[in-house]
Amino acid sequence: MKSPLLTTLAFGTIVTINAFSPPIHQSIIAPLSHISAPFAHPLSITHQQHAVGKDNYPYSRSRNRNSDALFLSSSSSDDESTIATTIPKIDQILSKLTSLFPLFVLGSAILGSYAPKTLNWVNNGNWISLMLAGVMLGTGMTLERTDFTNILTSSQQRTSIPIGVLCQFLLMPLSASIIGRTFLLPYIDPITKAHAGKHLFLGLVLVGCSPGGTASNLVSLIAGADVALSVLLTACSTVLASVVTPLLTKFIVGSAVPVSGMALCAACAKVVLAPVAGGVMLNEYLPRLCKWVSRWTPFASVVLVSLICGGVVANNASMWMGNPVVPGVLSLPALILLTVIVTHSLGFAAGYLVPKHVFKFPERTARTISIETGMQNSALAVVLAKSIGADPISYLPGALSATAHSCLGSGLAAFWRVLDSRKEKDVDGGSSSAE
16 A cells, blocks of 8 residues: 555544543443443543433433443542542553554554555454454343333434434445445456456445444544444444345445345344344343453454454555556545545534434434444445455455544544533633623
8 A cells, every 4th residue: 555545544543542532530441331332432421411410311220230330520539539549450451442443453454555464364264254243242242132122212212213223324325325336336457457346336335334333432422422322323223234234235236236135134144133142142141241251342342353454455455556546646545545535424424414404403412323324334344245255355445444434533523522622611711701
């Protein structure tokens, strides 16, 4: 891959993570059993409870049953002074490492590009499918049946959950379809004269039709969004993906790319539905074991997804130095990255504007749906492409998507965070002048 492209990605990743990652003392460092997805960052919800009332905060009942959960207020210096002795050091380290998810993915991609032999083993056999199945199993082990029944009992969730899922499975597939047909589908390899664009188009559509990415829970925290809603939207879209993703993909690609809908359904059932259902059952009958395992699953999921993305890049390392699509202007990797960035950007934008201005949802809910819409389970797109025997080049949009949507989501969350801090300063300034 051209070094300037990697340098740009690396710079954006490091700046967003180091500048805007939430301080440890403002988070719950304890394991997030029952309601967290594998990438779910320790959740700081004190300000959210004040906003809607502690008793009415979504899933406060679920959080209270986790006796290890440690809700901390950044406004109390006494609380901060006791955290060092209350929170195990290992949990602090795991929390920090998990928040570096985009950097791990980027580092794995660079390693796969410049030293492909180190990660080529990931492409052997069923390693990629097994790794993603492990991530999905971790998701199931942090969920309970009550987490889904709460959707039906809460009037707020009965509205926000369906709209969020619809945005996920309508706006992102539409964005991927438009961008893919415009920029990727017409592409023809200048050397082999093969129509490689149709394979890239399939890869981008699979990204757009995939469920929400679990890294969105961390980004929702940074953005001041509704983290509980984010977790449930991720869980619901993941379960529905077993049916919705294959149907949407088959509908969008149509005759442009020969795809077996049944093969996609079978692949989804193997790597999504079965592991998640198995994890829920384990949590039902072995809750103490799942609670202990959930302490390690966030960082383990970061490592597994990073290996998947690095392996895909390593498998296609020879093409990174290929001829430019536009001579002297745009290389194929840059073209793929550009289409991925534009697709996710449209998802973030539409995911915010539709709930905010069409359905009149509150700001926090609109932010949450925006993040869930724009951030996809890119590893699933890679696994599905591999499972149906697609050309290896079709794995690339998913591999690049993992880093791209993490950087975009972190940047958007940082923007909202700065916006909120300015509003708070304006409010505080107005109160001081009034006094």
